[in-house]
Amino acid sequence: MNLSENQVVQTVLGPISPENLGRTLMHEHLAVGYSGWESHTNRLKKSRSDMRQICIDRISELQDLGYQTLLDPCPADLGRDVELMVEAAEATGFNIICATGLYREEGGGSAYWTHKAQYEDIEGVMEELFISELTEGIGDTGVRPGIIKCGTGRGSMSDYESKVFAGVARASAATGVPVTTHTDDGTLGDVQQEVLTRGKVPANQIIIGHSCGTTDTDYHMSIASAGSYLGFDRFGIEALMPDQDRADSLARLIRNGVGDRVVVSHDSVWCWKGEPFPTHAMDRISEAMEPTRFDREVVPMLKEKGITEEEIEMLVVDNPRRFFSQESLKSLN
Secondary structure, three states, X not given: OOHHHHOOEEEOOEEEOHHHOOXXXXXXXXXXXXXXXXXXXXXXXXXXXXXXXXXXXXXXHHHHOOEEEEEOOOOOOOOOOHHHHHHHHHHHOOEEEOEEEOOOOOOOOHHHHHHHOOOOOHHHHHHHHHHHHHHHOOOOOOXXXXXXXXXXXXXXXXXXXXXXXXXXXXXXXXXXXXXXXXXXXXXXXXXXXXXXXXXXXXXXXXXXXXXXXXXXXXXXXXXXXXOOEEEEOOOOOOOOOOHHHHHHHHHHHHHOOOHHXXXXXXXXXXXXXXXXXXXXXXXXXXXXXXXXXXXXXXXXHHHHOOOOHHHHHHHHXXXXXXXXXXXXXXXXX
């Protein structure tokens, strides 16, 4: 069954039309837990009620800015918390889209899958898992994801990551559900695009995530020219790159005529499971990771560079709708 025929987007509360997404952020996280977080037993996670309230408060801030939807592309092995998403969506009326898929080898659930690979073809098992979640729901929640997630680390796509990408491509091709990726430092996006399209995923159903990790406009243009979306989705994480540099790169892409294939976000994490950073830094990191920076600080940067209000709204309204509608992108040739 090809789910794209239905022309709907699956949210955690059920399907909606892409036309009803409204202003949308395409990469935020209600909760994240790096694989193994539960072993840090003397660093308890926040209470359920605290986590729920944090998410409600964050969503309220977004609603004040006119947002109606966010994509939380947390894969199954990175602390994905579908129940928390459902609770936050029910409390706020906000659209939340969740993901199936698996993370890069480092930080994800590779130990489990590598062990399993000694006994059977894990590409097939992964494909079956992704399709099952997409068509039947995650576990016993009944929640169906609206996107598939995969990622690579530094250097090259590992053998393990290649197996994940193969399973993701097969699941996407079978169901018509689009794909979003993780890249480190804005690298290997061109490799990801090639692997996925070779696996029969249409280019316009792929977002190359964290593309703003580099200011290499030639790299960005090669991916955009091949028909995929670029995720400029780490605004606010200035320890990796100043937002001014990200804004400069984004403005160049808009002026180069590919603003119709860029989506924006912050990759903010609202609730950490475990304590992946030093104790003294956790509160500061949580305060820095917030999802309003694009509107508050980046939009003025873009306007100073001559980017219009219409072009900015394209990034947060038209492009997410176009991506989930699977509309064809204009040729750049």
